[in-house]
Amino acid sequence: MKNRQFEKSFSKERLISPKRIIAADVTTGKTIWLTDKIFPQHFYPLSIKEYCEAIKKGVKEGIEKIPILSVSSKDIPYCDFNCVDCLACPSREWAISDNHIKYPIIPIELYKKVLKEISRYSKERGCENVRFELCGEGNPDLYKDRIEMIKFATQECGMKIVYVSTGSKMSEELIDCLAHYASCIRISFPGISTTAYEVYSGQVVRNSFEYDDAIRLVEKLCEKRKQYGREDELLIGTRTCIRPLNDGHYTDFLETVGRFGVDAFQAVKVLTPEYGKHQSQSMTCQAISELLELKENYRKFGISSFQIPNDLSKIYNDRSLREEVKPSRCWSSLVSPPLYGTNLMCCVLWDRITDLSYHYGVMEGNIGELETMMNGANAKFIKENCPKNCKDCCAYNDNKFMDSLWKVLKVQDNLDNIEFFFEY
Ligand code: SF4
Ligand code: SF4
Missing domain, CATH: 3.20.20.70 (Aldolase class I)
Incomplete structure (x- = not known):
């Protein structure tokens, strides 16, 4: 584990400069998962590490225990x-x-x-x-x-x-x-x-x-x-x-x-x-x-x-979501649901905003309403239809890394031994 960085809190510089994140078993030092698609500006002032921890929590304690980040x-x-x-x-x-x-x-x-x-x-x-x-x-x-x-x-x-x-x-x-x-x-x-x-x-x-x-x-x-x-x-x-x-x-x-x-x-x-x-x-x-x-x-x-975009050939960013690359679940709708007025929604794509079935519900700020909303009838509809019925995706990279981490963590014997580390 010598070259891996473990820090409780990160300075601005540390947050925007990591090159990749690794999930490792700290008892063996073995890397079980990694990604270099980490887009620090996208998560700042959080980091991809918080998203990884949220997925780990979901595997350990159930999806309903995943926080909104x-x-x-x-x-x-x-x-x-x-x-x-x-x-x-x-x-x-x-x-x-x-x-x-x-x-x-x-x-x-x-x-x-x-x-x-x-x-x-x-x-x-x-x-x-x-x-x-x-x-x-x-x-x-x-x-x-x-x-x-x-x-x-x-x-x-x-x-x-x-x-x-x-x-x-x-x-x-x-x-x-x-x-x-x-x-x-x-x-x-x-x-x-x-x-x-x-x-x-x-x-x-x-x-x-x-x-x-x-x-x-x-x-x-x-x-x-x-x-x-x-x-x-x-x-x-x-x-x-x-x-x-x-x-x-x-x-x-x-x-x-x-x-x-x-x-x-x-x-x-x-x-x-x-x-x-x-x-x-x-x-x-x-x-x-x-x-x-x-x-x-x-x-x-x-x-x-x-x-800058990876592909500089075209001026238009094609976000179409092909069947074969669809993740098993829309993770971003759990960890980063947008708020439109007081409507909590699954994502910001035009066809999702303008279809109220893809809204978790209208918030009133009552204590406990989020537990009800994130597990209610609309949440079930979102879970069943996203990404299955999504043609484009505005959170493809997020969903992809969370899905691949989820699949790897699901088969680990002891999640308490798994920690996440940045490499710079
Ligand atoms: S919201 Fe306003 S500033 Fe933003 S792209 Fe549209 S017109 Fe421009
Ligand atoms: S378009 Fe992407 S982010 Fe939006 S609901 Fe579908 S899978 Fe989720």
């Missing part, structure tokens, strides 16, 4: 941007029409009850700090009680806040609150140059929040983080989508945000299949060579985590 909350269905290829537009129209979602904007007192209930459920199952991601189905800056909500979630529920936004409507107070309480702030850039930002953000009020404003915001967040002495615990990241007008700007962008102290950069593919034009569109040679070069030397800009 992460919730992505969609609590505001409005946005000041009108981005090209926005994923949220169709589902948020559905959400606010005909009262499909009871509380598209959650009243703060109800929100607090819901947060308490989620954290109670998970603490009783061994997870003290639920990852709570605020990403809206719109701009999370627009939720009027955001500061009160964040303080309650962190101080009263022990939750770890991940805040994802363009930041276009962040008040000074919200910037201050996030620098003080959040675990991760990720600023989304529709484009990474003045022109790309203007074109891809599609703002109705022309140029109301420009590329330079977004850059200044990132700088301010980094300064505030320093002011609060939180450089070791608050991860600040940036994300953009790989689109033609970004070509030739990735290096300048990384140099600029790296200078401020930004930790992470992520470039993702377009995700909307209905815009048929993307399906066969190739990435340009310029984008491919720039991204690959940066993958080799991003650290020279002070960036610790750099994430």
Whole structure:
């Protein structure tokens, strides 16, 4: 076990830099399972280790003892941007029409009850700090009680806040609150140059929040983080989508945000299949060579985590789920069910959001309601139909690693001897 790292708690740097995770029998030193598909930014400030421990708990004590580790909350269905290829537009129209979602904007007192209930459920199952991601189905800056909500979630529920936004409507107070309480702030850039930002953000009020404003915001967040002495615990990241007008700007962008102290950069593919034009569109040679070069030397800009798609041939991210690779169960719907208003759901795919049979139920924040909901009639329906009837999957990698670990742990004689280790 000499080269394996065992640490009770991990610093920011340790959390975003492991290369793989191993399950080993500590009595024999034998590795029984491993994966190098660990995507640290995806789990931060938790790590894949917590997910492995949750699966182990499920094998030992039963699936109903698996904690909710992460919730992505969609609590505001409005946005000041009108981005090209926005994923949220169709589902948020559905959400606010005909009262499909009871509380598209959650009243703060109800929100607090819901947060308490989620954290109670998970603490009783061994997870003290639920990852709570605020990403809206719109701009999370627009939720009027955001500061009160964040303080309650962190101080009263022990939750770890991940805040994802363009930041276009962040008040000074919200910037201050996030620098003080959040675990991760990720600023989304529709484009990474003045022109790309203007074109891809599609703002109705022309140029109301420009590329330079977004850059200044990132700088301010980094300064505030320093002011609060939180450089070791608050991860600040940036994300953009790989689109033609970004070509030739990735290096300048990384140099600029790296200078401020930004930790992470992520470039993702377009995700909307209905815009048929993307399906066969190739990435340009310029984008491919720039991204690959940066993958080799991003650290020279002070960036610790750099994430780009593995396959750079196409611009569109195909998430179709082929029969032969379907996992035995949708694990992500157990450990990371999203919250849309107060509706707890199995996942964020459009056809799952807009079909209420795939919602566990509507939370009211009553103590014990999650035990009922996660084992109720809809939970049974989800278990029976997901992934069996899923054509696409937004959590394929998560489901794949949890399924393979589950199968390996199921045949172990003594799970008390199995521990998880990172390799760096
Ligand atoms: S900022 Fe996000 S939610 Fe708003 S339009 Fe753009 S992609 Fe959609
Ligand atoms: S699409 Fe994937 S994440 Fe969503 S319910 Fe189906 S298997 Fe689960």
